[in-house]
Amino acid sequence: MNEIHDRHSRDRASTPSTPSTPSARPVPAAAGTGRQPGTATLERGASTRSRRGSATARAGDAPSGAIAGDVTQARVMRSEWxxxxxxxxxxxxxxLAVLLLIGLAVPLCISASHNWTVADAQAGNQDPVYQSLAGLLLAQVAVGVLGVLTMTGEYATGMIRATLGLVPRRLPVLWAKAAVLAGVTFVAMLVASLVSFLIGQAILGSHDVGVSLSSDGAARAILGAAFYLTAIALLGLTLGALIRHTAGAVTALLGAVLGLPLIFSMFGERLESAQRYLPALLGNAISSTSPARLTDLVSPGRAFVMLCLYIAVLGVASAYALTRRDV
Amino acid sequence: MIEARGLTKRYGGKVAVDDLSFTVRPGVVTGFLGPNGAGKSTTMRMILGLDRPTRGTVLVDGRHYRDLASPARHVGALLESRAIHTGRSARDHLLALAHTHGIPRRRVEEVIDLVGLREVARKRAGGFSLGMGQRLGIASALLGDPGTLVLDEPVNGLDPEGVRWIRDLLRGLAAEGRTILLSSHLMSEMAMTATDLIVVGRGRLIQETTVEEFTRGASGNRVHVRSPQAAELAELAAREGATVTYSAALAGMGSTAAASGLEAARGSEADAIEVAGLPSERIGELARTYGIALYELTPRLASLEEAFMDITRDAVEFTTAAPATSEGTR
Structure with a gap:
C-alpha cells in the first residue's frame, strides 16, 4: 500500500504542472450518505486546498479552480470544427466534390460548345449556366457521404459515447455538427461552383454560346448550386443521425436523391407533378436559368423553400431520435 | 459521489438492471463487481446519461447527469467499448473533447504526458494497441479534472505493466479525494485495487460492502492446523461443530498451499488438518486444554473469488443459472 502510494506520488511528481486534485466543487450531502463521512470530507478539503494554485479560472462560467468551464453551444461548435x-x-x-464539380464542367462544356448553335443559345433553348454546374450531379454523392459520415463515423467507432457523455443535453451536438458541416460545405461548394462556371463559360464563350456572370440568373444559379449541395450534406447528416449506420444512411440518401426521380418518371404523368418536388429536381431548379427548363420545374425561390423544408423535417426527426434513444 | 436509487433498465422483455440502489463515496476506489452480463456496463451508461433508466434515478454530486452544466468537471468516464474515432490523432481527439468545456490546450498536453502518450500523440488512434487506446481513454476521462471517475473494465486486455499503472493511478486519484467507480469481472483485480465493493448479479444488488468484509464474511474461511496429534484435535473440533478435512484438502486451497504442499506431503499425511466453522482462537484453546502440541495454526481467508462464488450461489436468481453466468451470458 505504502509502496503503491510512493510510486504514484513519483508519477505525479514527474509531471509537475498537472493539477493533482479533484474538482473544487463541494460534494453535496457527502456527510449524509458516505460510510465514513468524516474521513472523506477531510480528504477532499485538504486536496481542494492544494489544487487551486495551478488551475485556470474563467470568469463567469466556472467556479474558480476548475479547469473545465460550462458546456456552451459555441464551445460545442468549436469541438465539432x-x-x-x-x-x-x-x-x-x-x-472529391470540388474535383467532380469543376472536372465535369470541362467535358460538358466542350461537348456543348460543339453541338450548340449561336441561334439556339440566343433563343434561350439551351442553358449554358446549368451546363457548367451539372457536375453537382456527382459532387452531391461526395458531400452527401461526408454528411452521413459526420454522424455515423461516431456511432461506428463508439466516439458518440464520449461526445454525448460530455454534452448530455445532446442537441447542441446536432446543431453544431449541422452548422459546421453546412458552413464548410457551402463555402467550398460556392468557390467550386464559381470556378466551374467561369471555366465552363470560357469554353462555351469561345464558340459564342456562353454567358457572363452578370447575365440573368447566373449568380443565383451559382449560389443555388452551392446551397443545394449543402442541403444534400445536411440531409446526409440527418439520415446518419436517424439510421446510425454508414451503409444504411448512404443507401437511403442515394436512393432518395438518385433513385426516386427514375422511379417517379416510370409512373408516367400521374406522378409528374409530384416529381418536381424531389430533392434532385429542386436542385436542378435552383441551379439552372433556362426558361425552357423552368417550365417543368418549380421556381428557384420555391425550390429553396422546399429544400429548407426537407432539412427542417429531417432535422426535427433526427433531433427527436437523438434525444430519445440510448447510445 | 454517485447515488443510485431503484435503478432499473429494461431492454424489451429483458431486465438488464433491476432495482439497483447504491452509493459510491469519495476518497476510495469502489469496485463494481459482477459476472459478464450482470448489468455493470448498463448501470455505468445510465450514470452518464447515455441510457435512460426505465425506472429509478442516479445522481452525480446530487444532480442528474443530464442537468450538469459542466459534466467533465464532475465525471470522467472510460467505457468498455473504446469511445475513440479511429481516424483521428490522439491529440486531436483530446482537443475536440476539451473544446466542449473550454478546457485549455495546455491541459490536453498535460494529460498526454500524464498517461505517457507524448510520442504517439500525432498518430491516428486506429493504429493504437489496446494498452495505448486504454491510456488515451483515461486521458480523455481526466481532461476536466473530474471529482468522480467511472471506469468500465479498465484493465481488460492490458499487459501486467499497464495493469499496474492503472492500479497505481486509481489509488492515487482516490487518495486525492476523488470518487472512483471501477467495474470488473476479475475478483483478483478488485482485491488489489478496490476498498469498497458493490456486488451485482443478474442486474440486482447482491451486496454493498467493503472488500475486507466481503472476504471475511464468506463461509469459505478455514484454519489450517498442523499438529502431531492432528487426529485427536480433529475429533475435538468436530465435537465443537466444526467441519474438519485432512491435508488432502490442501490441494483445493489454491496457490497458497503450493509452497507448503511439498513439505506436507513429505511428513505424515495426517499431521495437517483444515478446520472450518471454528475460529483459530477456539482451536488454540482446545489444544491447550487437552495438552495437544501445535506446529502451526493459520487462519486462511477465502479469496475474493471464493467469496464471490459463495455469495452468488446464495442469490436466488443465480441458483438456476450458475453454470451459464460463470461463462458469461452475453
Missing part, C-alpha cells in the same frame, strides 16, 4: 477538420475523410470527400 476540430473533429471535422482532423479527419482525412473530410479532406477526401470535400476534395
Amino acid at each position: 476540430t473533429k471535422l477538420r482532423s479527419l482525412r475523410s473530410t479532406q477526401w470527400t470535400m476534395g
